[in-house]
Amino acid sequence: MSNQPIICVENVSFAYQVNQDQQIPVLQNVSLEVYPGEYLAIIGHNGSGKSTLSKHLNGILTPLEGNVLVNGINTRDKGRIHEVRSRVGMVFQHPDNQIVATIVEDDVAFGLENIEVSAEEMKDRIDFALDAVGMSAFRHRPPHHLSGGQKQRIAIAGILAMKPQCLVLDEATSMLDSYGRQDILAVVRKLHREGMTIVTVTHHMSEVAEADRVVVMEAGKVVLQGTPREVFAHQEKLKELHLDVPDASRIAALVHSEYPAFNPNLIHNEEVVAEVTRVQIREVEASGS
Amino acid sequence: MTQPIVDIRNLSHIYMQGTPLEHRALDDVTLQVAEGECMAVIGHTGSGKSTLIQHLNGLIRPQSGTVIINGLDVSQPKVDIKSLRRQVGLVFQNPEDQLFEKLVGDDVAYGPFKMGLPLEEVRRRVHWAMELVGLSFQEMKDRPTFALSGGQKRKVALAGVLALQPKVLVLDEPTAGLDPLSRKELLERIRHLNREENLTVIFVSHNMEEVAQLADRVYVMANGKAVCDGSPRQIFGNEELLRQHHIGTPESVDILYRLRTEGYSINPESYLPEEAACEILKILKR
Incomplete structure (x- = not known):
C-alpha cells in the first residue's frame, strides 16, 4: 500500500x-x-452518516465545512468533477435507480458516451467491463429482465468501463438475495485482488469481515477503526452502537465462554470449522499421551 | 383449523398472456393462513413470491383460482376493494414507493385521514403507530421525509400501514437495508403485534436469519409453485432442499453444514447461533 x-x-x-x-x-x-x-468497510447504524459520507467521496455531495480531495483534486472544483467521478465510481442500493438504457451494453456504454471515447475503445472497454463482472453473455439483453444481482453487476460494469481507481459501494447488496449477494461479493473480491481500491458501506457483518480495514460511524463521527478482527473483538461496544458481529464471531465467543481453549476471536465461518478441528485434535493428543 | 383468514385455492397467474413473453408466475398455488399465524414466504428471485402477495390486497386480481380474505372473495368482480385494503396492509420493499407527504407525521396520518376518522383518532393512531415502529412521535412527526435515512423511511412506511390497523400485515423484505439493531427491534415489534395483538403476519424475505427469528411457518416457492411448507427447523435442516431451490441458509446453519461435511455429527436443525454454539460444545465435550 502506497503512502499517498x-x-x-x-x-x-x-x-x-x-x-x-x-x-x-x-x-x-x-x-x-x-x-x-x-x-x-464503513459501518454504522441507520442515520449514523455513513451513506452521506460515501456520497462525499466522489462529489455527489460537497462538504459544508472541510474538504474532500480525490488525487489532490478538491471535489468543490466543479470544473474538474468529471475527473473526480472517473476516478471514484459509485454503486447504489437500488439496482433499478442506476440503469438507464434498454439494452445491457448500451447501459454500460452510457458513461463512456459522455466522455467521448472512440468507438473502437468503447467496444474494448465494454468487453472488459462485462467480462469482469461475468455478464458477457447478457450484453444484448434488456436489463429489466435480469435479477437484482445481475442488475447490480451491470451497474458495476458501467462504472468499471470508466476505469476508476476506486469503487464505492453504498449498501449495494442490501436489496439482493443471498445468491445475488454472493455474486457481487465474488466480483468485488476479484477486482480487489487485481488492485482496485474498494470502499463498501454495508450492514452485513460477514461482508465487513472480508475488508482490510473497518471504520465505524456514530452520530456523524468516526468512533472506532481497525482490522475486522480488532473491531469485532469489541462485541459490547458494537452493541452499544446498535451494530452486530458476524454469526461466526458470536458463536466463537459463546463456545469460548463454556470452553476456554476455543479461540473467541474468529470472524469467518470456515475459521470456526477449522478451530473445532484444531481443538479436537489437541484434545485427542492430550488424552492419548 | 378453523376458518383461515387467508384462503388461496388453485391460484394461477400468467403475465403477458398470449404474447411471446408469456410467463407463468403462479401455477396452481394453494395456501391457507390461520388468524394469528406468522408465515414467511421464501424462494429464489423469480419464484413468484411477489406475485403471490400482491393478490392478498387486490393489487392483482385472480386470473384463475380463488382468493378469500377474511370472508371477502377477491375473485368476485364486485368485491369491496376499499374494505379489503383496510384489512390487509401491504408494506413494499422500497419505502420510497409509499412515502409522498412532506412531513413524517402527515405521511403516517394519510391513510387514517382518508378513512374519514375524526382528527383526534387520527392523531392517536399516528402516535401509536409511530411509537410502535420505534419513531419518537414528538421528535419525528415534523421531520421532512426527504431528510430520513433509508431505515427511517422504512419505519415511516410501516407506521403508515399500521395506522390503518389491518388484520393481516403483509411485508415484502421488511428489514432489507436496516442496521442490525433496527432490524432486531423491528422484528421484535412485528413479533409483538403478532403475539399480543393477534395480527396475522405474512412476509417475504431473502434474509434467512430473519426467517429463522420471526416465522412460525415457512412456505417455500420455486417456479410459481409451492415446493415445501413447514417449520423453520424442518426447512433449515434440509440442506438438499435449500440447495436445490437456491435458497440461502442462516450463517449459523452454514457453519453446521460445513462441520457435517468435515465428518462431525451435528443436528442441522439447530439454526439459532446459541443452538449452533451448543452443537459445537457437544462435539468438543464428547
Missing part, C-alpha cells in the same frame, strides 16, 4: 437544510483517508 491516499476527507462537516432556521447535522468534523489498493 487516493481520497482525503479533511475535517468534513455536513448538514441537511430543513428550512431557513433548521439544520440536521449529519457529519461532524470527519477525517478519513483511503489508500490505493485498500478494501475499506
Whole structure:
C-alpha cells in the first residue's frame, strides 16, 4: 500500500437544510483517508452518516465545512468533477435507480458516451467491463429482465468501463438475495485482488469481515477503526452502537465462554470449522499421551 | 383449523398472456393462513413470491383460482376493494414507493385521514403507530421525509400501514437495508403485534436469519409453485432442499453444514447461533 491516499476527507462537516432556521447535522468534523489498493468497510447504524459520507467521496455531495480531495483534486472544483467521478465510481442500493438504457451494453456504454471515447475503445472497454463482472453473455439483453444481482453487476460494469481507481459501494447488496449477494461479493473480491481500491458501506457483518480495514460511524463521527478482527473483538461496544458481529464471531465467543481453549476471536465461518478441528485434535493428543 | 383468514385455492397467474413473453408466475398455488399465524414466504428471485402477495390486497386480481380474505372473495368482480385494503396492509420493499407527504407525521396520518376518522383518532393512531415502529412521535412527526435515512423511511412506511390497523400485515423484505439493531427491534415489534395483538403476519424475505427469528411457518416457492411448507427447523435442516431451490441458509446453519461435511455429527436443525454454539460444545465435550 502506497503512502499517498487516493481520497482525503479533511475535517468534513455536513448538514441537511430543513428550512431557513433548521439544520440536521449529519457529519461532524470527519477525517478519513483511503489508500490505493485498500478494501475499506464503513459501518454504522441507520442515520449514523455513513451513506452521506460515501456520497462525499466522489462529489455527489460537497462538504459544508472541510474538504474532500480525490488525487489532490478538491471535489468543490466543479470544473474538474468529471475527473473526480472517473476516478471514484459509485454503486447504489437500488439496482433499478442506476440503469438507464434498454439494452445491457448500451447501459454500460452510457458513461463512456459522455466522455467521448472512440468507438473502437468503447467496444474494448465494454468487453472488459462485462467480462469482469461475468455478464458477457447478457450484453444484448434488456436489463429489466435480469435479477437484482445481475442488475447490480451491470451497474458495476458501467462504472468499471470508466476505469476508476476506486469503487464505492453504498449498501449495494442490501436489496439482493443471498445468491445475488454472493455474486457481487465474488466480483468485488476479484477486482480487489487485481488492485482496485474498494470502499463498501454495508450492514452485513460477514461482508465487513472480508475488508482490510473497518471504520465505524456514530452520530456523524468516526468512533472506532481497525482490522475486522480488532473491531469485532469489541462485541459490547458494537452493541452499544446498535451494530452486530458476524454469526461466526458470536458463536466463537459463546463456545469460548463454556470452553476456554476455543479461540473467541474468529470472524469467518470456515475459521470456526477449522478451530473445532484444531481443538479436537489437541484434545485427542492430550488424552492419548 | 378453523376458518383461515387467508384462503388461496388453485391460484394461477400468467403475465403477458398470449404474447411471446408469456410467463407463468403462479401455477396452481394453494395456501391457507390461520388468524394469528406468522408465515414467511421464501424462494429464489423469480419464484413468484411477489406475485403471490400482491393478490392478498387486490393489487392483482385472480386470473384463475380463488382468493378469500377474511370472508371477502377477491375473485368476485364486485368485491369491496376499499374494505379489503383496510384489512390487509401491504408494506413494499422500497419505502420510497409509499412515502409522498412532506412531513413524517402527515405521511403516517394519510391513510387514517382518508378513512374519514375524526382528527383526534387520527392523531392517536399516528402516535401509536409511530411509537410502535420505534419513531419518537414528538421528535419525528415534523421531520421532512426527504431528510430520513433509508431505515427511517422504512419505519415511516410501516407506521403508515399500521395506522390503518389491518388484520393481516403483509411485508415484502421488511428489514432489507436496516442496521442490525433496527432490524432486531423491528422484528421484535412485528413479533409483538403478532403475539399480543393477534395480527396475522405474512412476509417475504431473502434474509434467512430473519426467517429463522420471526416465522412460525415457512412456505417455500420455486417456479410459481409451492415446493415445501413447514417449520423453520424442518426447512433449515434440509440442506438438499435449500440447495436445490437456491435458497440461502442462516450463517449459523452454514457453519453446521460445513462441520457435517468435515465428518462431525451435528443436528442441522439447530439454526439459532446459541443452538449452533451448543452443537459445537457437544462435539468438543464428547
